[in-house]
Amino acid sequence: MTGGSLVTNIVVAVKYVPDATADRTFSSDNTVDRDNVDGLLSELDEYAVEQALQVVEAGEGEVTVLTVGPEDAADAVRKALQMGADKGVHVVDDAIHGSDAFATSLVLAKAIEKLEYDFVFFGMGSTDGSMGIVPTLVAERLGLPAVTFGSEVTVDGDSVTIRRDGDAATQEISASGKVVVSVTxxxxEARYPSFKGIMAAKKKPVDTWSLSDLGVDAGEVGLENAWTKVESFEPRPPRTAGEIVTDEGDGGVKLVEFLASKKFV
Structure with missing residues (x-):
């Protein structure tokens, strides 16, 4: 990624998610259980932070990290600051609990409007919801173009170009002015925080905003106002012991019979 000669300010939206390696489940209200599992900055958002840092390091500007989430989501902001971001914003409000992608995009858009920015960067999706629609929802609310799922990103002045790799073709897409970008x-590879970065992050400013600071009514967010909800869930059944077949010269026949019984052949 390259940066132009102009001062470039980038807002990177990040999410605090349950550790994907842990046993994840839902709470009694059918929302993701975030209390009984360790959380962290979404790995996919680390790529967005990395690309934003590369743009700014190639020229001038600042990277502001923005997250919406509970108190513990401050850890996601802290990790991005340790990577090299300049400042952070954490939107936290009890009324946000259970918000779907549509409500989350509203809160993010209202927060972004309060910030100075040229571009807004996102990861391609979150590792918990895996929807990937929030970047375009935010772009729609802000009235901005969106170039999404970029596997390569180039910024030149006030324009951005991405390469989007599909199954059968590769596209090159450009936009200028203020633009929303999502990266894959x-x-x-995203950088690891250095010891110097970890220490420097302790002095970097982090603003904490509530819904009232953004002019968002509690009736527009939260589980009760969500357009999408989890109706029910059940734990994945435990693994059962595999079936051992002793090959006595007819192993191939037994294998075919097994595959046929499962309708694989």
């Missing part, structure tokens, strides 16, 4: 995990 193919854009390059």
């Amino acid at each position: 995990d193919q854009t390059g």
